[in-house]
Amino acid sequence: MRTWHRISARPPEEPADWSPWAEVFSEAGCPSTQVLDDPARIEGYLEDAPGATERARDLADRLRALGAHVEVAEVPEEDWSETWKRFFKPFRVGERLVIRPSWEACGLRPGDVEVEIDPGQAFGTGDHPTTRLCLRLLATLPWDGLRVADVGCGSGILGIAAAKLGAAEVVGVDIEEASVEVARENARRNGVSCRWLVGNGFDPLAGETFDAAFSNIISAVLIRIAPDAARAVRRGGLWIISGVIGANWPDVLRAAETAGFGPQEVQRGGEWLAAVLQRL
Numbered sequence: 001m002r003t004w005h006r007i008s009a010r011p012p013e014e015p016a017d018w019s020p021w022a023e024v025f026s027e028a029g030c031p032s033t034q035v036l037d038d039p040a041r042i043e044g045y046l047e048d049a050p051g052a053t054e055r056a057r058d059l060a061d062r063l064r065a066l067g068a069h070v071e072v073a074e075v076p077e078e079d080w081s082e083t084w085k086r087f088f089k090p091f092r093v094g095e096r097l098v099i100r101p102s103w104e105a106c107g108l109r110p111g112d113v114e115v116e117i118d119p120g121q122a123f124g125t126g127d128h129p130t131t132r133l134c135l136r137l138l139a140t141l142p143w144d145g146l147r148v149a150d151v152g153c154g155s156g157i158l159g160i161a162a163a164k165l166g167a168a169e170v171v172g173v174d175i176e177e178a179s180v181e182v183a184r185e186n187a188r189r190n191g192v193s194c195r196w197l198v199g200n201g202f203d204p205l206a207g208e209t210f211d212a213a214f215s216n217i218i219s220a221v222l223i224r225i226a227p228d229a230a231r232a233v234r235r236g237g238l239w240i241i242s243g244v245i246g247a248n249w250p251d252v253l254r255a256a257e258t259a260g261f262g263p264q265e266v267q268r269g270g271e272w273l274a275a276v277l278q279r280l
Helices: 019-027 052-065 077-085 129-138 157-164 177-190 219-232 246-259
Strands: 003-010 033-036 041-047 069-076 091-093 097-101 113-117 147-151 169-174 195-198 210-216 233-245 261-269 272-279
Touching: 003 052, 019 033, 019 041, 019 052, 019 219, 041 052, 052 069, 091 129, 097 129, 097 157, 113 157, 113 177, 129 157, 129 210, 129 233, 129 261, 129 272, 147 157, 147 219, 157 169, 157 177, 157 210, 169 177, 177 195, 210 219, 219 233, 219 246, 219 261, 233 246, 246 261, 246 272
Parallel strands: 097 113, 147 169, 147 210, 169 195, 210 233
Antiparallel strands: 003 041, 003 069, 033 041, 091 097, 233 272, 261 272
16 A cells, blocks of 8 residues: 655645645645645645655755644555545536546436546545636537647546547646546546646647647746747637636736737636636
């Protein structure tokens, strides 16, 4: 059984925007984080592989330098996997897209498109507001015959949904090998053929062109990869982004517009924001 290093950081005061904290985790090779309450804290996991103990210690030191109370613990894989199951229930997005966990059945209506997901150790049940916003935007767009990139794919939920809605080709990228393994298994479970790559941002897709791309990533990363997205998405194509705190939207939009995108649609859910951007 694999084990994971759980790094939990509790800032001295709850921040209005967690993305700078999530960026610290991401820079340490831990891009999939979750924000929890009582007390307010952010957690991430590193697989117990060679060098992971040192990486976890370095990450903890960086977080403590920012004033956080930090706890590091080893967690059996099955403990983490099981926690998702208490909260992940089937739900509908739009008129016909249905997301359900692999361990639960649900009733379908004629014409429904079902996406069966087991998140394992990857981010992306569809239950997080950022993923739901992305799915809501995805469900309103035509996908037949399109070539799609899912950058920061996590469980693969967005790319798989696009494939089941008619995308001709889906390529997913994630910095975490465990996430890519989960995405590959979820694609198999849903009967769709996708290409999954381990890598950072759009780097593994250099030289390729896509009709659309998804990036459900924190604001700081979206700002950084906007020029790469512009190189990867054809003119007239779409970059669907999420993971943006409302207060960060002006900065994200400015970076996207500088790279060559224009906003087409914006949706909000609580403190979060997602958008469809068109390559100009």
